[in-house]
Structure formats: structure tokens, C-alpha cells
Amino acid sequence: MTAEARLAIEVTGLHKRYGEVEAVTCVDLSVRTGEVVAFLGPNGAGKTTTVEILEGLRTRTSGDVHVLGVDPAEATADWRERIGVVLQGAKHEGDFTAAEIVTMWSAYYRSPRPTAEVLELVGLAEAAGTRTRRLSGGQQQRLAVALALVGDPELVFLDEPTTGFDPAARREAWQTIDGLRSLGVTVLLTTHYMDEADRLADRIAVISRGRIVADGTAPELAAQVAMPSHISWDAAELSTEALPHRLRDLLRSQDAWERPALVTRDVGGVVRELLATAEAVGTRLDSLAVQPPTLEDTYLALTGDTSSGDGS
Numbered sequence: 001m002t003a004e005a006r007l008a009i010e011v012t013g014l015h016k017r018y019g020e021v022e023a024v025t026c027v028d029l030s031v032r033t034g035e036v037v038a039f040l041g042p043n044g045a046g047k048t049t050t051v052e053i054l055e056g057l058r059t060r061t062s063g064d065v066h067v068l069g070v071d072p073a074e075a076t077a078d079w080r081e082r083i084g085v086v087l088q089g090a091k092h093e094g095d096f097t098a099a100e101i102v103t104m105w106s107a108y109y110r111s112p113r114p115t116a117e118v119l120e121l122v123g124l125a126e127a128a129g130t131r132t133r134r135l136s137g138g139q140q141q142r143l144a145v146a147l148a149l150v151g152d153p154e155l156v157f158l159d160e161p162t163t164g165f166d167p168a169a170r171r172e173a174w175q176t177i178d179g180l181r182s183l184g185v186t187v188l189l190t191t192h193y194m195d196e197a198d199r200l201a202d203r204i205a206v207i208s209r210g211r212i213v214a215d216g217t218a219p220e221l222a223a224q225v226a227m228p229s230h231i232s233w234d235a236a237e238l239s240t241e242a243l244p245h246r247l248r249d250l251l252r253s254q255d256a257w258e259r260p261a262l263v264t265r266d267v268g269g270v271v272r273e274l275l276a277t278a279e280a281v282g283t284r285l286d287s288l289a290v291q292p293p294t295l296e297d298t299y300l301a302l303t304g305d306t307s308s309g310d311g312s
């Protein structure tokens, strides 16, 4: 297999303009066969535009795009059978059962996956005989994934698969996506949730204002922006007045429990200094806690919203 054949998606210098609006200015993105990649970005960043160009649903202004080795602008019916698309909030609310809908859908494909196998794959086997209008939100989403899998696609596009879900439905949807990974299906997942991206994806690509601003694992992204950690403790154990000047300068915020908190990237140095200060005033500082930057902090920093705080 050549290097090119191992790439399910290859995008270079993608640009899309709608009249005066530069929706996508420069997107470079590669997704290897079998990889699960999350595509994150704020509203209006250019996610839908990019993904719909990859799906062959929109035209591009310029740039090179290859999806499963084919330019989507010249997509054939054969190529369409090799990809599965799950649109956001797709719903089936009729009198047909889940199994009947999947079977009807399979008529569009030359070699469809058997209905029972598809329902099993997405965790809907027990709801096979349930009328679609009686399916819960989570089950509706699973049905949408089932329909995308009927044709046995090599590549699946999932658009915000868990938006509006309760925590239990979210976990179920995640299991379905894990199932796709174990089948070796390549997945490009659009989401607004950094934790979802971290849980499901091998790699995260972040788009902001029409260009890719980061591409890597969650720890790699965190390292790229080098966000500070929060070091907090109980004020009853050590008053902030007892802090040396260097530490007092780092006292920028309080944590969720209204405890004093220092914001810093020099965690080791500051903790050592804090413990030395505590020892000097005769306290053990057992309440000390270090909170590393959250995925959300990293994401907000990458997409240009730094209002979540900064430190030395």
C-alpha cells in the first residue's frame, strides 16, 4: 500500500469563499485509514463548510482535496457508497420499526450489511421492533449511525453526534463510535466538546476563523498553548498575607471553593516555595491541591478566547 493509499482524507490549502465571506482560508488536514479524528472549532469557524466539501456536498474555491483517493468534486456513485454521513439531529419519526428502516435503506446499496448486524453494531438490537417515533433521542442518533453503516463504508463523517444528549446517552453514543474504530472504519467527528474529542479521537484538529490552529493529541495541544495550572489551599491553614511577594503576584484568582489560588506554569517551583512558607509559619498545608489546565482551557486558548485566565 502506498503512503497516499493509507490516507483516507488528504486536504491541502483548502479555501472557500461565499461572496465576501472567507469561510475557510487555509485548511491542511490528513487522516490516515482507520484513524478517528475529531474536528473542533467555535461556531462559524468553518467546520461544516470543510466537512461538506469533503463529502462532495459543496464546491470549493481552491485547494486540493482527496477523500479515499478521489476528488469529491468529481464524485461517482461508487465513491458515495464508500462513505457514510451522519447528519446532526437526523430523526425518523414514523410508523416503521428501526429494523424496517434499516432494511429499506439497504436497498440503495449493492452489498449492504445485514440489518441485524447493523442494529447490533450500534446497540439497537433490542429496539429492532420499536417504531421509530418511539425511539429516545439517543436511540435516534444510533439509528442515524446505523443508516450510515448499512453500505459498509470505509469512512464515516459524524456531525456533532451527541449534541443535546444526557450523560448516559452520550456514553452510549461513544460506545458506538468505539465500535466503528474496532471495525477499522475511518471516522471524522465534528464536535463542540473537547472531552468527547479526547475520549474518542486518536487526534484532534482545531479550526478557528477558517484555518487549522492545532493538530495533535489532547496532551500535545495542551503543550502547544502551555496553559498555567491552579495551586490552591484552605485559607484557614495559610493566610495569603503570609505569602512572599513572588507568590502574592501569582494570586490571580480563587478556585471553585473560594480558596486562595495561585496561577502558574512553574508548578514545582511554586509548590516548593509555598510549602517552605507554610513550614515557616508552622502549618502542614494538607489542603494543598494542584489543578492542571483543563481541556476546555486549552481549547479556548487555541481558538483565541483567553478570557479563562493567564499566569506566569
Ligand code: ATP
Residues within 6 Å of the ligand: 018, 021, 022, 023, 024, 041, 042, 043, 044, 045, 046, 047, 048, 049, 050
Ligand atoms: P457551527 O459550529 O456554527 O456549525 P461551522 O464551524 O460549521 O459553524 P460554517 O457553517 O462552515 O462554520 O461557516 C463558516 C462561515 O461561513 C460563517 O461565517 C458562516 O456564516 C459562513 N457561511 C456558511 N455557509 C454559508 C453560505 N451558504 N453562504 C454564505 N455564508 C456562509
